[in-house]
Amino acid sequence: MIQQNIKIAVDAIVFGYSNNTLNVLLIKQKYGVLENQWALVGGFVKDNEGLQDAVVRELKEEAGIDVDYLEQLYTFGDDVKRDPRFHVVSVAYFALVNNSVFTLIADTDAADARWFPVNNLPDLAFDHKAIIDLSIKRLQSKLSYQPIGFDLLSASFLFSELENLYCTILEKEIDRRNFRKKVLNFGFVEETNKFAPQKSGRPAKLFKFNHKKYRKLVEDGFVFEIKFA
Amino acid sequence: MIQQNIKIAVDAIVFGYSNNTLNVLLIKQKYGVLENQWALVGGFVKDNEGLQDAVVRELKEEAGIDVDYLEQLYTFGDDVKRDPRFHVVSVAYFALVNNSVFTLIADTDAADARWFPVNNLPDLAFDHKAIIDLSIKRLQSKLSYQPIGFDLLSASFLFSELENLYCTILEKEIDRRNFRKKVLNFGFVEETNKFAPQKSGRPAKLFKFNHKKYRKLVEDGFVFEIKFA
């Protein structure tokens, strides 16, 4: 049997969107080496535990949440000193939660969990800042060719919310009217008969993302894509 | 210190292109558990060795090559029994070699190395078949938004070769004339004053991919993209 002194960890970069701001979930552990240090949700993989299972477990233990979207991002292990204690390879996962989860984050036994706006992050443990930077790039590019923006909103949402989400995350100006036309043309974003609680201006209909219709379209060869000049 | 009985390995999926065929590099190890079994190039990461360093080392040891393109593909570790002996997480890397490397592969001390056409693979060790399938999908999609096709050809190449490469890998028909127009329009594929050894038909100029020009264009905001109906 091979002798090897490398540990495997997983980390989760969880994004939430609220009030026109993109946020990342960070935790401050109550005990251990990372006490008093903000860090990504994560920890060591257990023997006979799958990687994704490990992430799901850590998300539950440390932040008390289930996420809406989860995919592997990248495995960090080129710098053997990224953890100063010993050689750790970390498999980072990219996760999204919708607005209702966003509002419900609470501290757990293990850690203090909080949302931080991506452009106002505290000092972070290890190379977690670099990992978050990579995730943001991934989120930006994914937004263009996969309908993951909907995972950051509530089940029903306003067009202006969807539009602002794209604007703020991609840091681009987009034409409201052309955006609407294009998205409605896809056919999987449907208007409901409900209206949003009134603010100012003309009352706005609530819309829904029809997952079933989207899957069907993809099966028939549809390729999602949203671009801006 | 944490106790953990998981091993970390790396695997490389190396693609080569020749005679209108996409090939994968496989090895049959001369000793050990994988004797007489075709498998991807790979092995366990050493203590205090970076992941990418490990891949580069294995490629040299087992196949005697340096690759032209290398990037992390995916980390396989959801199935804790993917290696029946013990729990192994494998970080898979995606690699490309150009035509001159392709012709030079030789057996090494460690293993017998051979190219196999992707549509005619032998039985493979572990989950290596699934890993290759994923790589092919990655190659197909990368071809559309990164100029990696050039890494599979010689330094100078015919337009028909580039064209066939796209056709065979993407399994699509494309209009020769429009393809040529589009690629030349990019500005980083330049004609040389050399001609290819004559076959039949009108003599064809050799072309080159100008890396420097490409990088400059990208800096100025150029986004590579090649699509087919």
Add this chain to the structure above:
DNA sequence: TATATTTGCGTATCCAATACGCATACTAAT
């Protein structure tokens, strides 16, 4: 009643992708 504000729909324009015609330059066969 006027003003501000946001929503929702429609049309004109333009550019890049597509479809396709055809001359060119060679080899090979008769």
Add this chain to the structure above:
DNA sequence: ATTAGTATGCGTATTGGATACGCAAATATA
């Protein structure tokens, strides 16, 4: 020689989707 065959290289017409706008509708507020 002449003809057929083959692959290269260049050009133009068409079109469909992205872009740029104009503007009416429906509410709150002053």
